[in-house]
Amino acid sequence: MQTDPSQSLYYQIQGEGFPLLLLHGFTGSSHNWQHILPDLSRHHRVLVPDLIGHGRSPVPADYRRYSMEQAVDDLLALLDAQGIERFDLLGYSMGGRVALHLALAAPERVRLLVLESASPGIDDPAEREARRASDNALAERIEREGIEWFSDFWANQPLFASQRSLPAELQQQIRQQRLSQRPQGLANSLRGMGAGQQRSLWPELARLDMPVLLIAGMLDAKYVTISQRMASVLPHAKLRIVPGAGHTVHMEQAALYCQIVNAFFAAHERL
Numbered sequence: 487m488q489t490d491p492s493q494s495l496y497y498q499i500q501g502e503g504f505p506l507l508l509l510h511g512f513t514g515s516s517h518n519w520q521h522i523l524p525d526l527s528r529h530h531r532v533l534v535p536d537l538i539g540h541g542r543s544p545v546p547a548d549y550r551r552y553s554m555e556q557a558v559d560d561l562l563a564l565l566d567a568q569g570i571e572r573f574d575l576l577g578y579s580m581g582g583r584v585a586l587h588l589a590l591a592a593p594e595r596v597r598l599l600v601l602e603s604a605s606p607g608i609d610d611p612a613e614r615e616a617r618r619a620s621d622n623a624l625a626e627r628i629e630r631e632g633i634e635w636f637s638d639f640w641a642n643q644p645l646f647a648s649q650r651s652l653p654a655e656l657q658q659q660i661r662q663q664r665l666s667q668r669p670q671g672l673a674n675s676l677r678g679m680g681a682g683q684q685r686s687l688w689p690e691l692a693r694l695d696m697p698v699l700l701i702a703g704m705l706d707a708k709y710v711t712i713s714q715r716m717a718s719v720l721p722h723a724k725l726r727i728v729p730g731a732g733h734t735v736h737m738e739q740a741a742l743y744c745q746i747v748n749a750f751f752a753a754h755e756r757l
Contacts, residue, residue: 552678
């Protein structure tokens with residue numbers, strides 16, 4: 487558990503083998519992967535950072551520090567500081583959007599790409615602008631009303647309805663993770679790298695020539711549709727729809743998730 491001096495991202499490292507970079511979602515941190523790290527680190531040296539504004543990483547006051555381009559620079563600096571040239575990459579939700587930007591910025595460094603409940607962005611300009619306005623309004627409300635209000639608000643989003651079937655202890659862990667965040671970090675994350683802020687990557691997906699595994703929960707209709715569309719565009723994509731799971735597949739069906747991901751890695755281990 488360390489802080490990298492080059493960009494001050496908090497990170498953890500576990501396991502030995504080919505490097506694997508794990509990227510959490512909005513309101514998350516490296517803590518969200520702890521329950522599956524033993525499985526993912528069997529044959530990988532797993533690098534798990536807290537993205538800017540989240541967990542134990544810094545919370546800059548300037549929202550421009552939270553752009554996707556800055557996030558990519560942060561991660562490349564961290565990888566370089568660790569002496570990691572080529573790596574596997576796995577991103578969930580917001581972390582999946584960051585992973586796509588990273589893979590497009592440095593495709594020669596990414597051996598395998600796994601995207602869980604991820605999107606290349608909003609391709610309709612009017613819809614993207616409406617989402618940007620919505621994200622900015624939510625950011626202001628987070629700063630005004632605080633993290634406890636936001637935690638309850640976010641937990642009640644339809645996207646996370648399937649989490650209500652999780653064991654009470656796990657639901658409480660997820661709530662505590664959200665409560666541990668800092669309002670300014672989440673607000674600026676929405677302003678700088680929210681879905682309405684990022685450019686659409688749909689026109690660029692065909693450039694990703696590495697094998698890609700797309701994972702979506704069967705109960706998450708929106709991201710099933712997005713993942714199916716992505717699979718039709720990416721040159722070397724495999725799509726897995728996981729039964730009994732919504733948006734957060736790695737939480738809701740952890741054992742099956744690890745089985746799917748590790749099988750994908752094993753099938754391409756000679757690359």
